[in-house]
Amino acid sequence: MRTLNNAAEQEARSVERHLDRRVAELHPEPLFDPQGRPALRLGPEVPEADFLPPLAVTGAIAQCVSDNTAGDIAAEELAANPVPYEKPERAVAACVDDVAVKKQKPGRKAGDRKQPAKEKRRVWTTVAHVRHAGASYALTAPGVPAVLRLLSALLVASGLREAALLFFTDGQRSLKDQILDFWSPRGRVRIILDWYHLQHKCRELGSFGLKGSIADKKVHIKALHHLLWHGLVDRAKAYIDALPPGAVRKPDVLEQIKGYLERNRPHIPCYAARKKLGLGCSSNPVEKENDVVVAHRQKKNGMAWSDDGSHALSTLAAVRRNGETDNWLRDGRLAFRLPRAA
Numbered sequence: 001m002r003t004l005n006n007a008a009e010q011e012a013r014s015v016e017r018h019l020d021r022r023v024a025e026l027h028p029e030p031l032f033d034p035q036g037r038p039a040l041r042l043g044p045e046v047p048e049a050d051f052l053p054p055l056a057v058t059g060a061i062a063q064c065v066s067d068n069t070a071g072d073i074a075a076e077e078l079a080a081n082p083v084p085y086e087k088p089e090r091a092v093a094a095c096v097d098d099v100a101v102k103k104q105k106p107g108r109k110a111g112d113r114k115q116p117a118k119e120k121r122r123v124w125t126t127v128a129h130v131r132h133a134g135a136s137y138a139l140t141a142p143g144v145p146a147v148l149r150l151l152s153a154l155l156v157a158s159g160l161r162e163a164a165l166l167f168f169t170d171g172q173r174s175l176k177d178q179i180l181d182f183w184s185p186r187g188r189v190r191i192i193l194d195w196y197h198l199q200h201k202c203r204e205l206g207s208f209g210l211k212g213s214i215a216d217k218k219v220h221i222k223a224l225h226h227l228l229w230h231g232l233v234d235r236a237k238a239y240i241d242a243l244p245p246g247a248v249r250k251p252d253v254l255e256q257i258k259g260y261l262e263r264n265r266p267h268i269p270c271y272a273a274r275k276k277l278g279l280g281c282s283s284n285p286v287e288k289e290n291d292v293v294v295a296h297r298q299k300k301n302g303m304a305w306s307d308d309g310s311h312a313l314s315t316l317a318a319v320r321r322n323g324e325t326d327n328w329l330r331d332g333r334l335a336f337r338l339p340r341a342a
Contacts, residue, residue: 005309008309008312008313008316009308009309009312011312011316012311012312012313012315012316013312014332015315015316015319015328015334016315018332018333018334019150019334019336022153022157022334022336023036023149023150023153026153026156026157027149027152027153027156032152035145035149035182036148036149036150036152036153037152037182037183037185037186038152038161038183038185038186039185040161040162040185040186041185041186041187042162042186042187042188049087049090050086050087050090050091050164051084051085051086051087052085052086052087052277056085056277057079057085057273057277058075058079060085060273060276060277061075061078061079061270061273062075063276064078064230064270064272064273064276065078067272068230070226073230073232077230077232077235078230078231078270078272078273081231081269081270081273082266083190083192083231083266083267083268083269083270084190085269085273085274085277085279086164086166086279088133088278088279089132089133090163090164091132091163091164091165091166092130092131092132092155092160092163092164092165092166093130093131093132093166093167093168093280094128094129094130094131094151094165094166094167094168095128095129095167095168095169095283095284096126096127096128096144096147096148096167096169096175096179097126097127097128097170097283098124098125098126098127098144098175099124099125099126099127099294100122100123100124100125101122101123101125101294101299101303101304101310102120102121102122102123102299102303102304103121103122103123103304103306103307104304104306105121105304123306123307123310123311124142124143125140125141125142125293125294125310125311125314126140126141126142126143126144126146126147127139127140127147127293127294127314128140128147128150128151130151130154130338131338132158132160132163132338133338133340135338135339135340136338137154137322137337137338137339138293138318138321138322139151139154139318140293140294140311140314140315140317140318141311142307142311144175144178144179145178145182148178148179148182148183152182153336154336154337154338157336157337158337158338160338162188164188164189164190165183165188165189165190166189166190166191166192166280167179167189167190167191167192168191168192168194168280168282168283169191169192169193169194169267169283170193170194170197170283171193171194171197171198171201171260171263171264171267173263176191176267179191190267191266191267192267192269192280192281193264193267193268194281194282194283195229195271195281195282196282196283196284197283198228198264198268199225201257201260202221202224202225202228202257203221204253204257205220205221205224205240205253205254205257206218206220206221208249208250208253209248209249209250209251209253209254209257210243210247210248210249211246211247211248211249212246212247216247220239220243220247223239224236224239224240227239228261228268228271229271229272230270230271230272231268231269231270231271231272231273233261233262233265233268236261237258237261237262240254240257240258241258269281293314293317293318293321294310294313294314294317319334322334323339324336
């Protein structure tokens with residue numbers, strides 16, 4: 001078993017060294033800094049061809065208003081949402097997330113006293129799902145900066161160096177800050193707040209901020225879902241402010257959720273219109289990658305991993321996930337690019 005573990009780690013290190021060389025080749029100075037951040041500054045104006053035509057957007061908004069049986073939403077409100085509607089074939093969509101598995105305990109010599117229980121130890125891996133024009137590629141590395149460096153190289157290798165970038169995230173501030181810090185010199189980068197995490201925030205309001213029966217709480221949660229599904233942040237905040245005092249358990253929770261909505265205002269689109277237009281609303285693809293690349297093998301009962309062992313398996317699982325196994329075994333190289341649509 002130890003020999004098998006060593007072989008997997010050795011093979012993964014070979015893959016990682018190959019990727020390091022490829023990334024270095026694709027990031028020549030002065031076009032990129034040593035961390036892989038692009039020095040190229042794209043024009044501030046995004047080409048009109050990158051967005052869906054206004055007629056298509058207006059039609060989708062009209063359908064949203066028509067479907068709203070409550071009759072409490074106007075087309076003008078939805079059209080005022082500042083988040084634009086990209087053409088899928090002109091943008092690269094990326095979902096980034098961290099996944100943790102249980103870490104092995106350090107070895108202990110016989111006779112040593114048992115140490116008191118401490119905070120659970122974890123091995124963290126960052127996984128990214130990248131897609132463009134019907135093709136996708138999985139990236140994995142021990143940390144967000146390393147994954148963003150791989151993504152930068154992947155775009156160059158795929159001929160998409162100047163493509164618009166759209167990130168779907170869960171609203172975690174540190175992740176959002178790292179993405180914007182990495183790509184800010186380049187420009188043409190936008191973030192969409194994952195709809196399911198936004199729903200979760202609304203449920204937190206019911207669980208911790210409100211009092212009353214479950215049915216009473218559901219009324220308020222449903223109302224917030226309705227407003228935020230249509231991208232109406234101001235009206236959602238106003239709804240929270242208008243809650244009767246008798247319905248509020250913890251006012252500080254309400255303030256926290258209002259602050260969360262305000263911080264993420266630039267990243268909350270009209271999800272209803274995006275769905276009508278066939279555009280993404282969530283980071284579900286990276287959750288699937290997490291399952292395939294990390295969790296399926298490493299999160300079974302009783303399992304614990306070293307840093308090297310966990311990252312090695314994730315690296316090899318990504319090679320398989322990307323259909324690169326034959327390339328690696330036959331040629332000792334990875335194609336390392338988004339496949340072109342047939």
